[in-house]
Each structure stands twice: as C-alpha cells, then as structure tokens.
Amino acid sequence: MDPLNIPSIPPLGPVSPASQTGAGGVAGGAQGEVGFGDLLKQALQEVNQASAQADGEARNLMTGESADMHTAMLAVQKADLSFQMMMAVRSKLIDAYREVMRMQM
Template sequence: MDPISLQSPFNPTQGINPIKAESITPGEAQASFKAALSNALSEVNTMQNESSKKTEDLALGKPVELHDVMITGQKASVSLQATIEVRNKVVEAYQEIMRMQV
C-alpha cells in the first residue's frame, strides 16, 4: 500500500497523490514507521554481513570474483551512508520539535 505514487515526473497534471491523514490513526502510523525502519535496518545489516563474508572469502583465497567483492562493498557502504543521513534528519526533526513552544 503506497500512499504516494508518481504517475509521470514530466507531466504536471499527474502529480503526487495526496495522503489522507484522517484515514490513518497515530498508532497505525507508528506501527507502519516502525516496520519500515526495522526492515530498512535489517536490509542494511544484511548487506554489511554479505560484504564482510565476501571480503573474508577473498582474503582466504576462496574462489570469489574481485568485482563482486567491490560491488558488494560499495552497495553496503552506500546503504550505510544513506541510513546515517536518515538518522541525522530524524534527530534534527526531533530537536526542532523539542525547540517548539507550546
């Protein structure tokens, strides 16, 4: 269930579908965010483990292609950097909310 979908990036009449906030409860939003975050962290962890395994296999002289090791390492690095940036944005948003006066 993807609430936002782009029909065509070049057609201004087909934009982003609006999200109907009244149809999602805060509990559902929290559960959805938690599941998405857990899934993303799990995928990053899997990529890191796969990269470590291939690097270890290469170091031990097992039959593994060098380009596979390098590609896997770069994928793991990029996914980790993206995760760090998302975390930084979440922390910034939290800090901004905490600075708000009520």
C-alpha cells in the same frame, strides 16, 4: 536487468490522516498498511544484510574461496552506501525531533 543487482525501492502509498492512527501510532493496522517503525526496522535489516554480505564476500576473497574481486568490491560499496544513507536518515530524524522539541506550545 540491473548489473549491480540492487533492488528498486517500491513507491510509497498514500499517507493516512493523523486522526485515523490507532493507539500504536500505526494508521490502518487492520488494513495491512506498514507503519513508519516497521519501515525503519526493514531498512535497518537490509543495511545489516548488505554489511553481512560484504563481510562474507571480503572473507571469501581473502581466504581464496573466491577470486572475483569485482563482486567483493561491489558488495562492499553497496554496504557502505547503505550505511551512509542510514546515517543521513538518522541525522534528519534527530534534527526533526530537536525541531519539534524547540517548538513552543
């Protein structure tokens, strides 16, 4: 059992060739595969949920509804780590986009 109650990240499936992508840019949409945009939306929702949970835990601690500082600190640290990871991914995506834009045709 994970003491921090952090869910594990499922392994990624095989990457489909670019020739099989549809008009929306999602490969194998009829087969139920998840697209890159959907993965980003899901990751952003999880970061948002972690932030909301941290806010709730901190609010409960400040109002006296909860005396468990350990849980509140873990929730805040989890939200902070999730946000830092999201910002790192964002930076890498922007760098990749700029690199593609610098390519000469």
